[in-house]
Amino acid sequence: MKKLLMIIPLVILLCFTFCCQQVEEAITEEQAKVLVDRALKIWNEGNLELLEDVMASDVERHEYGILEELVGIDAIKTYIINNRNAFPDLNITIDKIIVKDDMMVWFWTYMGTNTGPLWELPATGKKVKFHGVTIVRVVNGKEVEIWDFYNTLDMMEQLGFTLAPPQPPETQEEKK
Protein backbone atom coordinates (compact mmCIF):
# COMPACT_ATOMS: atom_id res chain seq x y z
CA MET A 1 0.00 0.00 0.00
CA LYS A 2 2.77 2.37 0.92
CA LYS A 3 4.50 1.63 -2.35
CA LEU A 4 1.32 2.37 -4.27
CA LEU A 5 1.01 5.69 -2.51
CA MET A 6 4.50 6.57 -3.64
CA ILE A 7 3.88 5.48 -7.20
CA ILE A 8 0.61 7.32 -7.82
CA PRO A 9 2.04 10.82 -7.31
CA LEU A 10 5.01 9.88 -9.45
CA VAL A 11 2.67 8.81 -12.24
CA ILE A 12 0.73 12.06 -11.90
CA LEU A 13 3.95 14.03 -12.02
CA LEU A 14 5.01 12.18 -15.15
CA CYS A 15 1.65 12.83 -16.81
CA PHE A 16 1.95 16.49 -15.95
CA THR A 17 5.47 16.71 -17.38
CA PHE A 18 4.34 15.10 -20.63
CA CYS A 19 1.43 17.50 -20.90
CA CYS A 20 3.84 20.41 -20.55
CA GLN A 21 6.04 19.06 -23.35
CA GLN A 22 3.22 18.98 -25.88
CA VAL A 23 4.61 17.37 -29.03
CA GLU A 24 5.14 20.16 -31.51
CA GLU A 25 5.25 19.51 -35.26
CA ALA A 26 6.42 23.06 -35.81
CA ILE A 27 9.72 23.80 -37.49
CA THR A 28 12.22 26.12 -35.85
CA GLU A 29 13.89 29.11 -37.49
CA GLU A 30 17.20 27.17 -37.36
CA GLN A 31 15.73 24.14 -39.17
CA ALA A 32 14.26 26.47 -41.79
CA LYS A 33 17.67 28.10 -42.33
CA VAL A 34 19.31 24.71 -42.85
CA LEU A 35 16.64 23.75 -45.42
CA VAL A 36 17.07 27.08 -47.24
CA ASP A 37 20.88 26.73 -47.32
CA ARG A 38 20.53 23.26 -48.83
CA ALA A 39 17.93 24.44 -51.36
CA LEU A 40 20.37 27.13 -52.51
CA LYS A 41 23.16 24.53 -52.87
CA ILE A 42 20.78 22.37 -54.94
CA TRP A 43 19.62 25.18 -57.24
CA ASN A 44 22.71 27.40 -57.49
CA GLU A 45 25.44 24.75 -57.39
CA GLY A 46 23.56 21.79 -58.85
CA ASN A 47 24.24 19.69 -55.75
CA LEU A 48 21.33 17.34 -56.51
CA GLU A 49 22.35 14.62 -54.02
CA LEU A 50 21.06 16.94 -51.30
CA LEU A 51 17.49 16.56 -52.62
CA GLU A 52 16.97 13.33 -50.68
CA ASP A 53 18.11 15.03 -47.45
CA VAL A 54 15.58 17.84 -47.71
CA MET A 55 12.54 16.26 -49.41
CA ALA A 56 10.25 13.36 -48.61
CA SER A 57 10.12 10.71 -51.37
CA ASP A 58 6.46 11.55 -52.17
CA VAL A 59 7.03 15.33 -52.19
CA GLU A 60 4.65 17.41 -54.37
CA ARG A 61 5.63 20.60 -56.15
CA HIS A 62 2.96 22.95 -57.48
CA GLU A 63 4.62 25.15 -60.04
CA TYR A 64 3.42 28.18 -61.95
CA GLY A 65 3.50 27.86 -65.71
CA ILE A 66 3.43 24.06 -65.58
CA LEU A 67 0.05 22.45 -65.74
CA GLU A 68 0.85 19.13 -64.07
CA GLU A 69 2.10 18.95 -60.51
CA LEU A 70 5.57 17.51 -60.01
CA VAL A 71 5.38 14.46 -57.74
CA GLY A 72 8.44 12.71 -56.30
CA ILE A 73 12.10 13.62 -56.06
CA ASP A 74 12.94 12.42 -59.60
CA ALA A 75 10.39 14.74 -61.23
CA ILE A 76 11.77 17.67 -59.26
CA LYS A 77 15.34 16.65 -60.10
CA THR A 78 14.52 16.74 -63.85
CA TYR A 79 12.85 20.11 -63.41
CA ILE A 80 15.93 21.58 -61.68
CA ILE A 81 18.29 20.10 -64.29
CA ASN A 82 16.19 21.70 -67.08
CA ASN A 83 16.27 25.04 -65.24
CA ARG A 84 20.03 24.87 -64.79
CA ASN A 85 20.49 23.96 -68.47
CA ALA A 86 18.42 26.97 -69.51
CA PHE A 87 20.20 29.28 -67.05
CA PRO A 88 23.63 27.74 -66.29
CA ASP A 89 24.75 30.82 -64.29
CA LEU A 90 21.52 30.68 -62.28
CA ASN A 91 21.78 32.49 -58.96
CA ILE A 92 18.93 32.54 -56.46
CA THR A 93 19.18 34.71 -53.38
CA ILE A 94 16.84 34.64 -50.38
CA ASP A 95 15.41 38.01 -49.36
CA LYS A 96 13.29 36.96 -46.39
CA ILE A 97 12.09 33.85 -44.55
CA ILE A 98 8.88 33.55 -42.51
CA VAL A 99 8.32 30.40 -40.42
CA LYS A 100 4.93 29.52 -38.96
CA ASP A 101 4.02 26.12 -37.48
CA ASP A 102 4.82 23.52 -40.18
CA MET A 103 5.07 26.09 -43.03
CA MET A 104 8.00 28.14 -44.33
CA VAL A 105 7.64 31.11 -46.68
CA TRP A 106 10.69 32.11 -48.73
CA PHE A 107 10.95 35.36 -50.66
CA TRP A 108 13.60 35.07 -53.34
CA THR A 109 15.23 36.74 -56.32
CA TYR A 110 16.12 34.68 -59.40
CA MET A 111 18.89 35.85 -61.74
CA GLY A 112 20.37 34.08 -64.74
CA THR A 113 21.38 34.23 -68.39
CA ASN A 114 19.34 32.13 -70.80
CA THR A 115 22.12 30.35 -72.72
CA GLY A 116 20.36 26.96 -73.01
CA PRO A 117 16.92 25.88 -74.26
CA LEU A 118 14.01 26.65 -71.94
CA TRP A 119 11.25 24.04 -72.35
CA GLU A 120 10.65 23.96 -76.12
CA LEU A 121 12.12 27.45 -76.64
CA PRO A 122 15.63 28.00 -78.02
CA ALA A 123 18.17 29.97 -75.95
CA THR A 124 17.77 33.74 -76.20
CA GLY A 125 21.05 34.81 -74.59
CA LYS A 126 19.09 37.30 -72.47
CA LYS A 127 19.49 37.99 -68.76
CA VAL A 128 16.49 37.71 -66.45
CA LYS A 129 15.87 38.93 -62.93
CA PHE A 130 12.58 38.37 -61.14
CA HIS A 131 11.18 37.88 -57.67
CA GLY A 132 9.01 35.11 -56.32
CA VAL A 133 7.63 33.39 -53.25
CA THR A 134 7.87 29.73 -52.30
CA ILE A 135 5.81 28.10 -49.58
CA VAL A 136 7.00 24.81 -48.15
CA ARG A 137 5.21 22.43 -45.77
CA VAL A 138 7.58 20.39 -43.63
CA VAL A 139 6.83 17.09 -41.86
CA ASN A 140 9.48 15.33 -39.74
CA GLY A 141 12.13 17.75 -40.97
CA LYS A 142 11.49 17.03 -44.67
CA GLU A 143 9.71 19.06 -47.34
CA VAL A 144 6.44 17.35 -48.32
CA GLU A 145 4.67 20.05 -50.32
CA ILE A 146 6.06 23.02 -52.23
CA TRP A 147 4.15 25.87 -53.89
CA ASP A 148 6.12 28.15 -56.15
CA PHE A 149 4.84 31.56 -57.25
CA TYR A 150 6.47 33.98 -59.67
CA ASN A 151 5.41 36.17 -62.55
CA THR A 152 6.04 33.87 -65.53
CA LEU A 153 4.86 36.60 -67.92
CA ASP A 154 7.48 38.97 -66.52
CA MET A 155 10.18 36.32 -67.09
CA MET A 156 9.03 35.65 -70.67
CA GLU A 157 8.90 39.41 -71.44
CA GLN A 158 12.47 39.77 -70.18
CA LEU A 159 13.39 36.93 -72.55
CA GLY A 160 12.00 38.99 -75.45
CA PHE A 161 8.50 37.56 -75.82
CA THR A 162 5.20 39.36 -75.94
CA LEU A 163 1.55 38.27 -75.80
CA ALA A 164 -0.21 38.04 -79.14
CA PRO A 165 -4.04 37.92 -79.42
CA PRO A 166 -5.56 34.63 -80.53
CA GLN A 167 -5.93 34.04 -84.25
CA PRO A 168 -9.24 32.22 -84.76
CA PRO A 169 -9.22 30.08 -87.94
CA GLU A 170 -12.26 31.98 -89.35
CA THR A 171 -10.52 35.37 -89.34
CA GLN A 172 -7.42 33.87 -90.91
CA GLU A 173 -9.58 32.52 -93.70
CA GLU A 174 -11.35 35.86 -94.09
CA LYS A 175 -7.98 37.55 -94.52
CA LYS A 176 -7.10 35.17 -97.31
Place this chain on the structure above:
Amino acid sequence: MKKLCMILPLALILCFIVGCQDKGAMAELEQFKVKAEVEEQNKEIIRRWIEEVNKENFEQLFNELWAEDCIQYMNSNPEPIDNEQYNQMIEHFYSNFPATTHEIHNIIAKEDKVIAMFTARTTHDVDSYGVPATGKELAWRAIVIFQISDGKIQTRWEVADILSMYKQLGMELKPKESEK
Protein backbone atom coordinates in the same frame (compact mmCIF):
# COMPACT_ATOMS: atom_id res chain seq x y z
CA MET B 1 2.83 7.73 8.97
CA LYS B 2 0.34 6.70 6.32
CA LYS B 3 -1.17 10.20 6.40
CA LEU B 4 2.23 11.78 5.97
CA CYS B 5 2.76 9.55 2.97
CA MET B 6 -0.45 10.95 1.47
CA ILE B 7 0.33 14.57 2.23
CA LEU B 8 3.94 14.65 1.11
CA PRO B 9 3.32 13.78 -2.54
CA LEU B 10 0.34 16.13 -2.67
CA ALA B 11 2.47 18.95 -1.32
CA LEU B 12 5.10 18.08 -3.90
CA ILE B 13 2.59 18.27 -6.73
CA LEU B 14 1.30 21.61 -5.45
CA CYS B 15 4.84 22.98 -5.29
CA PHE B 16 5.40 21.75 -8.81
CA ILE B 17 2.25 23.36 -10.15
CA VAL B 18 2.96 26.66 -8.45
CA GLY B 19 6.55 26.45 -9.66
CA CYS B 20 5.39 26.01 -13.23
CA GLN B 21 3.09 29.01 -13.04
CA ASP B 22 5.77 31.56 -12.31
CA LYS B 23 4.73 35.06 -13.24
CA GLY B 24 7.20 35.49 -16.09
CA ALA B 25 5.88 32.43 -17.84
CA MET B 26 2.30 33.53 -17.27
CA ALA B 27 2.98 36.95 -18.77
CA GLU B 28 4.68 35.31 -21.73
CA LEU B 29 1.71 32.99 -22.19
CA GLU B 30 -0.65 35.96 -22.04
CA GLN B 31 1.42 37.78 -24.69
CA PHE B 32 1.40 34.67 -26.82
CA LYS B 33 -2.38 34.44 -26.53
CA VAL B 34 -2.82 38.09 -27.54
CA LYS B 35 -0.51 37.55 -30.52
CA ALA B 36 -2.38 34.43 -31.58
CA GLU B 37 -5.68 36.30 -31.27
CA VAL B 38 -4.43 39.16 -33.48
CA GLU B 39 -3.15 36.63 -36.03
CA GLU B 40 -6.61 35.00 -36.12
CA GLN B 41 -8.32 38.39 -36.52
CA ASN B 42 -5.91 39.31 -39.33
CA LYS B 43 -6.64 36.01 -41.07
CA GLU B 44 -10.37 36.72 -40.89
CA ILE B 45 -9.88 40.19 -42.45
CA ILE B 46 -7.99 38.61 -45.36
CA ARG B 47 -10.43 35.72 -45.71
CA ARG B 48 -13.26 38.24 -46.02
CA TRP B 49 -11.37 40.39 -48.49
CA ILE B 50 -10.38 37.53 -50.80
CA GLU B 51 -13.51 35.39 -50.64
CA GLU B 52 -16.23 38.04 -50.35
CA VAL B 53 -15.04 40.73 -52.73
CA ASN B 54 -16.90 41.07 -56.03
CA LYS B 55 -17.75 43.69 -58.61
CA GLU B 56 -20.69 45.08 -56.63
CA ASN B 57 -19.30 45.28 -53.10
CA PHE B 58 -15.70 46.11 -54.04
CA GLU B 59 -15.76 49.77 -53.05
CA GLN B 60 -17.57 49.26 -49.76
CA LEU B 61 -15.40 46.31 -48.69
CA PHE B 62 -12.22 48.12 -49.72
CA ASN B 63 -13.13 51.16 -47.62
CA GLU B 64 -13.94 48.93 -44.67
CA LEU B 65 -10.84 46.71 -44.66
CA TRP B 66 -8.01 48.79 -46.12
CA ALA B 67 -6.02 51.64 -44.57
CA GLU B 68 -6.39 54.95 -46.40
CA ASP B 69 -2.65 55.20 -47.09
CA CYS B 70 -2.21 51.57 -48.13
CA ILE B 71 0.46 50.53 -50.62
CA GLN B 72 0.28 47.71 -53.16
CA TYR B 73 2.95 45.89 -55.11
CA MET B 74 1.36 44.01 -57.99
CA ASN B 75 2.97 41.09 -59.80
CA SER B 76 6.48 41.64 -58.48
CA ASN B 77 6.58 45.14 -59.94
CA PRO B 78 9.16 46.96 -57.77
CA GLU B 79 7.12 50.20 -57.99
CA PRO B 80 4.08 50.27 -55.71
CA ILE B 81 0.74 51.65 -56.88
CA ASP B 82 -1.47 54.05 -54.93
CA ASN B 83 -5.21 53.83 -54.35
CA GLU B 84 -6.15 55.77 -57.47
CA GLN B 85 -4.09 53.50 -59.73
CA TYR B 86 -5.43 50.46 -57.91
CA ASN B 87 -9.03 51.57 -58.41
CA GLN B 88 -8.40 52.05 -62.12
CA MET B 89 -6.81 48.61 -62.28
CA ILE B 90 -9.77 46.98 -60.53
CA GLU B 91 -12.31 48.78 -62.68
CA HIS B 92 -10.43 47.61 -65.78
CA PHE B 93 -10.22 44.06 -64.37
CA TYR B 94 -13.93 43.77 -63.54
CA SER B 95 -14.90 45.20 -66.93
CA ASN B 96 -12.97 42.30 -68.50
CA PHE B 97 -13.95 39.62 -65.96
CA PRO B 98 -17.13 40.72 -64.15
CA ALA B 99 -17.91 37.33 -62.60
CA THR B 100 -14.62 36.59 -60.82
CA THR B 101 -14.58 34.62 -57.56
CA HIS B 102 -11.66 33.57 -55.35
CA GLU B 103 -11.07 30.44 -53.30
CA ILE B 104 -8.36 30.33 -50.61
CA HIS B 105 -6.35 27.10 -50.39
CA ASN B 106 -4.02 28.01 -47.61
CA ILE B 107 -3.71 30.93 -45.25
CA ILE B 108 -0.82 31.56 -42.87
CA ALA B 109 -0.66 34.35 -40.30
CA LYS B 110 2.57 35.35 -38.61
CA GLU B 111 2.83 38.52 -36.54
CA ASP B 112 1.49 41.37 -38.74
CA LYS B 113 1.67 39.38 -42.01
CA VAL B 114 -0.93 37.14 -43.63
CA ILE B 115 0.04 34.92 -46.56
CA ALA B 116 -2.78 33.53 -48.69
CA MET B 117 -2.69 31.18 -51.67
CA PHE B 118 -5.82 31.22 -53.77
CA THR B 119 -7.38 30.34 -57.10
CA ALA B 120 -9.27 32.97 -59.08
CA ARG B 121 -12.10 31.69 -61.29
CA THR B 122 -14.15 33.48 -63.87
CA THR B 123 -16.37 32.89 -66.88
CA HIS B 124 -15.24 34.45 -70.12
CA ASP B 125 -18.73 35.79 -70.88
CA VAL B 126 -17.84 39.31 -72.09
CA ASP B 127 -15.07 40.61 -74.37
CA SER B 128 -11.95 40.23 -72.23
CA TYR B 129 -8.69 42.00 -73.05
CA GLY B 130 -9.80 42.22 -76.65
CA VAL B 131 -10.80 38.57 -76.95
CA PRO B 132 -14.51 38.01 -77.81
CA ALA B 133 -16.51 36.07 -75.21
CA THR B 134 -16.20 32.28 -75.44
CA GLY B 135 -18.19 31.27 -72.35
CA LYS B 136 -15.16 29.27 -71.17
CA GLU B 137 -14.35 28.83 -67.49
CA LEU B 138 -10.92 30.23 -66.62
CA ALA B 139 -8.83 29.67 -63.48
CA TRP B 140 -5.42 30.87 -62.36
CA ARG B 141 -3.48 30.82 -59.12
CA ALA B 142 -2.03 33.62 -57.05
CA ILE B 143 -0.27 34.34 -53.81
CA VAL B 144 -0.73 37.47 -51.75
CA ILE B 145 1.13 38.70 -48.72
CA PHE B 146 -0.67 41.30 -46.63
CA GLN B 147 0.69 43.43 -43.84
CA ILE B 148 -1.96 44.55 -41.39
CA SER B 149 -1.74 47.37 -38.83
CA ASP B 150 -4.47 48.02 -36.26
CA GLY B 151 -7.01 45.89 -38.10
CA LYS B 152 -6.53 47.58 -41.50
CA ILE B 153 -4.65 46.26 -44.52
CA GLN B 154 -1.58 48.46 -44.96
CA THR B 155 0.55 46.74 -47.60
CA ARG B 156 -0.09 44.05 -50.19
CA TRP B 157 2.35 42.12 -52.40
CA GLU B 158 0.69 39.97 -55.03
CA VAL B 159 1.99 37.53 -57.62
CA ALA B 160 -0.68 36.08 -59.91
CA ASP B 161 -0.17 33.60 -62.71
CA ILE B 162 -1.44 36.07 -65.30
CA LEU B 163 0.44 34.35 -68.13
CA SER B 164 -1.73 31.30 -67.55
CA MET B 165 -4.84 33.55 -67.52
CA TYR B 166 -3.90 35.13 -70.88
CA LYS B 167 -3.07 31.71 -72.37
CA GLN B 168 -6.51 30.40 -71.35
CA LEU B 169 -7.97 33.38 -73.20
CA GLY B 170 -6.19 32.04 -76.26
CA MET B 171 -3.26 34.46 -76.34
CA GLU B 172 0.15 33.18 -77.34
CA LEU B 173 3.72 34.15 -76.50
CA LYS B 174 5.54 35.37 -79.60
CA PRO B 175 8.97 36.94 -80.04
CA LYS B 176 8.65 40.74 -80.01
CA GLU B 177 8.29 42.34 -83.50
CA SER B 178 11.55 44.25 -83.19
CA GLU B 179 13.42 41.05 -82.40
CA LYS B 180 12.17 38.86 -85.20
